[in-house]
Structures are given as C-alpha cells and as structure tokens.
Amino acid sequence: MINKKVEKLMNEQIVNEQYSAWLYLSMAAYFSDINLKGIAQWLRAQAKEEEVHALKFYNHIIDRCGRVVLGAIEEPPVKWASPLAAFKAAYEHEVKVTGLINKIVKVAKQEEDYASDTLLQWFTNEQIEEEAQTDEIVKSLELIGDKGASLLVIDHHLGKREG
Numbered sequence: 314m315i316n317k318k319v320e321k322l323m324n325e326q327i328v329n330e331q332y333s334a335w336l337y338l339s340m341a342a343y344f345s346d347i348n349l350k351g352i353a354q355w356l357r358a359q360a361k362e363e364e365v366h367a368l369k370f371y372n373h374i375i376d377r378c379g380r381v382v383l384g385a386i387e388e389p390p391v392k393w394a395s396p397l398a399a400f401k402a403a404y405e406h407e408v409k410v411t412g413l414i415n416k417i418v419k420v421a422k423q424e425e426d427y428a429s430d431t432l433l434q435w436f437t438n439e440q441i442e443e444e445a446q447t448d449e450i451v452k453s454l455e456l457i458g459d460k461g462a463s464l465l466v467i468d469h470h471l472g473k474r475e476g
Contacts, residue, residue, distance in 0.1 A: 314377060314378045314379070315373075315374060315377035315378065315379040315426065315428075315429065316420075316421070316424040316425075316426040316429065318420050318424055319417065319420055319421050319424055319426045319429045320374055320377075320379040320380070322416065322417045322420055323370045323373065323374055323379075323417060323429070324370075324374065324381060324382045324383075324384070325384070325413075326367075326370050326413060326414070326417060327367045327370045327371055327381070327383065327384075328383070328384040328385070328386055329410060329413055330363050330364070330366040330367035330370065330410075331363070331364070331367050331386050332386050332387055332389065333360075333363040333366070333406065333410060334360040334361070334363035334364045334367070335360075335386055335388075335389045336389040336390075336403075336406060337356045337357070337359040337360035337363060337403070338356070338357065338360045338389075339389040339390060339391055340356045340393070340399050340402075340403065341353040341354075341356035341357045341360065342391070343391065343392060343393060343399060344356060344396070344399070347396075349396065349464070349468045350468070350472065351467075351468035351469050351470070351471050351472020351473075352396070352467070352468050352471050352472070354471070354472045354474065355471035355472065355474045358474045358475065366436070366439070369432065369435075369436075370432075373429065373432050377428060377429075390402070395459040396454055396459050396464065397451065397454040397455065397458075397459050400447060400450045400451045400454055401451055403447045403450075404444065404447040404448055404451050407440065407443045407444045407447050408444060410440060410443070411440040411443075411444060414433065414436045414437060414440055415437075417429075417433055418430065418433045418434075418437060421433055450467070450471070453467055454467070
C-alpha cells in the first residue's frame, strides 16, 4: 500500500505533468503560428512524453492500492515574446518540475516508501535529461538569435523528433 503523504504528492504531480503537456502543446501552437513547424513538432512530442509521465504516477498509485484524485489543470500561456523566450520558459518550467520531483523523493525517503522511491529515481534521471535538452535549445537560440536562416536550421533539426 502506498504511503498517504506520498500518494497526495503524486496526485499533485499528475496535475503538474498534465500542465506540462498543456504548456508544451500551447508552445507548439505558438510555433505553428509563426511558421516554425519543426519546433512545433518537437513540442508536440514533448507534450506526449509529459502525458506518459502523468500516467506513470497514475498507474503507480493504482498499483499500490491508492486512490487517484485528479485536480484542475491551470491554463498555460498562449504567447511568448520570441522563440528564445518560449524556450527559456520551458527550461524554467523543467527546473520547477525537478524541484517538485525532489520534494516527493524527500517525503518518500522520510516515510520509508521504498517502492515509490524506485519509481522516483526514474523521474530524477528523466529530469536531468529534460533540463539538459531545453537548456541546449536555449543556448542555441541565444547564439543565433530569433531571426534568420539559423533559426530555420534549428527548426528543421528539432522537427526530426518523432513523437
């Protein structure tokens, strides 16, 4: 049986992961609107990945005889000042998610919920990847700026991601 404190935090994290999916879908729509379809494709794939993350928490709670309680998902922004601003927001969001995961890890360890701790180690490693990939895009956009042919190269490169 899942620890009740951990269950509560995981239920909150389901909402956070779903918000992440909505945020990335909103960013995808923004990039589609400015005709950067490759970046939009990358963000749609990222949104799908976030939904998978939510389901990992959902299934873990159910598999451990807990109760899933789905909360409301906040409306994400719909516009950014530039492609760089959008990816800076994505990076900041991933840093926030890392902090939320770390909080659950701390409580799981305190409560000696070792089964949850095993799942959370996967998320800890996943967040390293999430932060690194968004930071890489931020740094690339900082180098090339928000206009010109180089932006189209990044658009083409990110568009190769399959979802």
